[in-house]
Amino acid sequence: MALGLRLILGAATDLISHLPFGIGPLLAALTGPLATLLSIGTGAGLSAIIVALAWVRFRPLAAAALSAAAAAFIYVPAALARAHRDAPLAPRGARAR
Amino acid sequence: MPRPVTAIVMLLLSSACAQDLVRSVHYEYRPIARGRGGGGGVGGVVPGVGLSVLSGVLLWWNEGRAVRESRMLHRLLPSLVRLDADSPPDPTHDGRLVHLSGPLRASGLVDPEWGLQRQGVLRLRRSAEVYQWREERTETSQRVSEREVRREVTHRYRRTWGRVPVDSSRFEAPHGHHNPEPVLPVGDTTFTATDAALPGGIHVPAGLVAQLSDYAAVPLAGAGLTQPKHLPSAAITGVGTVSIPFQQRGAALSRPLPPGSPVQTTDDVLRQSGEAGGRTGSLTLRPAGAAASGETPPLPVLRGPPPAPEVGDVRLRWSEVASPAEGVSILARQGRRGELLPWSDEAGRGVYRLVRGVASAEEMVQQLRREERAKKWLARAAGCGGAAPRRSCRPYPHLSDLAPRAAQAWLSDCGSSSAPPPT
Numbered sequence: 001m002a003l004g005l006r007l008i009l010g011a012a013t014d015l016i017s018h019l020p021f022g023i024g025p026l027l028a029a030l031t032g033p034l035a036t037l038l039s040i041g042t043g044a045g046l047s048a049i050i051v052a053l054a055w056v057r058f059r060p061l062a063a064a065a066l067s068a069a070a071a072a073f074i075y076v077p078a079a080l081a082r083a084h085r086d087a088p089l090a091p092r093g094a095r096a097r
Numbered sequence: 098m099p100r101p102v103t104a105i106v107m108l109l110l111s112s113a114c115a116q117d118l119v120r121s122v123h124y125e126y127r128p129i130a131r132g133r134g135g136g137g138g139v140g141g142v143v144p145g146v147g148l149s150v151l152s153g154v155l156l157w158w159n160e161g162r163a164v165r166e167s168r169m170l171h172r173l174l175p176s177l178v179r180l181d182a183d184s185p186p187d188p189t190h191d192g193r194l195v196h197l198s199g200p201l202r203a204s205g206l207v208d209p210e211w212g213l214q215r216q217g218v219l220r221l222r223r224s225a226e227v228y229q230w231r232e233e234r235t236e237t238s239q240r241v242s243e244r245e246v247r248r249e250v251t252h253r254y255r256r257t258w259g260r261v262p263v264d265s266s267r268f269e270a271p272h273g274h275h276n277p278e279p280v281l282p283v284g285d286t287t288f289t290a291t292d293a294a295l296p297g298g299i300h301v302p303a304g305l306v307a308q309l310s311d312y313a314a315v316p317l318a319g320a321g322l323t324q325p326k327h328l329p330s331a332a333i334t335g336v337g338t339v340s341i342p343f344q345q346r347g348a349a350l351s352r353p354l355p356p357g358s359p360v361q362t363t364d365d366v367l368r369q370s371g372e373a374g375g376r377t378g379s380l381t382l383r384p385a386g387a388a389a390s391g392e393t394p395p396l397p398v399l400r401g402p403p404p405a406p407e408v409g410d411v412r413l414r415w416s417e418v419a420s421p422a423e424g425v426s427i428l429a430r431q432g433r434r435g436e437l438l439p440w441s442d443e444a445g446r447g448v449y450r451l452v453r454g455v456a457s458a459e460e461m462v463q464q465l466r467r468e469e470r471a472k473k474w475l476a477r478a479a480g481c482g483g484a485a486p487r488r489s490c491r492p493y494p495h496l497s498d499l500a501p502r503a504a505q506a507w508l509s510d511c512g513s514s515s516a517p518p519p520t
Contacts, residue, residue: 001152002482007145040482043152047481050153054160 002043009035045074119252119270128244148482156480163473169446170469173462177428182295186435194440194448196458198426201301203290206417211339212323212393213415215315219290219306220418225283226258228406230265230274256408260284277409280328280341299435305427305451312416320415322396333396334403334412343409426456 013035017028048070055063178190182199205216208223215221233253241247252269260283265276289303314337322339324331334340406412428450430440441447450461 001149001156001480004145004148004150004152004482007141007148010141010145043482046149047152047156047477050156050480051160051477054157054164058164 001047002040005039005043006036009039042074045070048073117254119254121250121269123248123250124241125246125248126244127246152480152482155476159473159476159480163469165444165446166469169442169444169448170462170466172442173428173448173465174458177458178431179458180431182297182299184297186297186299186431188433190431191433193431194428195431195437196426196428196461197295197299198424198455198457199295199297200424201293201295201306201420203293203306203420206288206290208286208288208415210325211396211413212321213315213317214321215417218417218419219293219309220312221288221315222312222416223286224260224414224416225279225281225286226260226412226414227262227276227279227283228256228258228408228410228412229263229276230254230268230408231257231259231263232268232274234269256406258406258412275408277343279409279411280343281411283411299437301427301437301451304439304449305429305437308451309418309421309425309453311453312418315415315417317396317415318398323393324396331396333398337414338403339396339413340399340403340406341411341413342404343407343411421453423454425451425453426461427451428458428461
């Protein structure tokens with residue numbers, strides 16, 4: 001699963017590497033490891049969801065717990081990435097009015 | 098998406114170390130990629146989608162299989178009948194899953210081709226190996242400029258014993274590394290006792306006996322090995338080895354023996370009970386009288402250091418599984434005449450198990466559960482892709498070109514990484 005996702009995300013890093021003025025390869029070098037981490041995390045989460053679905057019929061409680069863990073596994077990195085992206089917009093010590 | 102054009106600029110064949118090393122150097126035109134982000138690029142999308150779908154199918158199938166296996170193992174114990182191995186088979190238990198523990202006995206086995214007889218053993222294995230050339234290929238790549246990569250391919254040749262014949266015509270340098278056809282088929286030949294039984298008379302079929310696999314070497318001196326007519330040059334050259342020189346196919350031993358090597362027949366060895374003083378030098382290996390009487394002559398014993406092997410030589414070794422002194426334990430279905438057959442549930446999942454030693458039914462079921470758990474997690478890891486090949490983390494040739502040391506250190510870390518388990 002993770003390997004398949006990494007191959008899919010390879011297209012994105014490939015497109016980034018085409019950016020002009022020499023920043024393409026540099027950005028691709030940065031996004032490549034990120035894509036690897038993302039594919040590993042997402043692959044583990046999706047795998048856990050499939051396992052949970054398979055167990056719904058036989059052990060519903062275990063399946064529900066596993067689904068929650070898988071959702072957290074996928075959601076937490078995305079939330080962290082979003083928080084990281086939004087951070088520079090808000091100056092330190094500033095409060096929303 | 099421009100692909101790097103490969104051009105062989107130079108081909109260098111160097112034959113060093115008496116033709117045991119062939120090295121070729123290629124210079125490939127492979128400019129530092131500007132259009133490769135890694136992961137196979139856009140062309141990797143379709144394989145990526147396919148691989149993800151396959152992984153999902155594998156995970157789904159594995160969970161279903163695990164559930165069925167778990168249910169079957171849960172049902173085992175309540176339906177199980179514990180029998181006494183000393184008692185004769187009871188027809189009332191026909192068709193039921195039974196558990197038995199006790200000593201396993203068999204009359205013994207014979208290797209008919211070589212006349213080796215072993216009393217009381219459950220399995221006998223003859224391993225034939227051929228001394229042959231083997232090719233090893235190593236490849237190294239090194240970027241020499243922004244446009245070229247130097248690729249060095251080295252083929253090494255060495256002689257080793259092997260159980261699978263190697264086709265030397267496919268070698269990079271077949272000349273001087275020819276592997277002749279072995280004088281007899283190489284590989285393993287296994288004999289399994291078909292008359293094994295428990296003390297009560299319950300017959301244990303070969304399918305169960307074959308689950309014992311802890312082999313021990315068979316000493317050959319005095320084991321009754323006979324000389325095959327088509328291999329007159331075969332001789333016992335060690336405690337448990339029969340050597341068949343390639344050059345003497347169908348002829349008497351013609352390779353010069355090491356000076357002072359005593360050669361004795363098996364009869365001589367038995368008669369003199371290990372005492373030195375056999376005949377030396379080249380001699381007729383057949384014992385006097387054996388050929389005249391028409392009996393199959395025993396295999397001669399070559400004492401002293403064995404001659405150095407040559408390509409094409411074949412050696413034979415025997416190993417056996419003796420009846421376990423601690424007995425065996427069995428889980429199987431009792432057939433009509435007391436025979437033991439594979440047991441299976443409605444879903445087709447079955448048990449047919451023999452283990453060494455006395456183990457209770459609960460212990461055997463526990464062992465089955467452990468094995469099933471290992472299989473389940475192995476398939477989960479494969480489906481999750483946590484143990485992804487190193488290649489998946491190594492799609493950044495331009496990165497390693499820009500910052501070789503740091504990048505390679507990171508990539509080596511990345512190659513050994515694994516995803517957390519899904520549950």
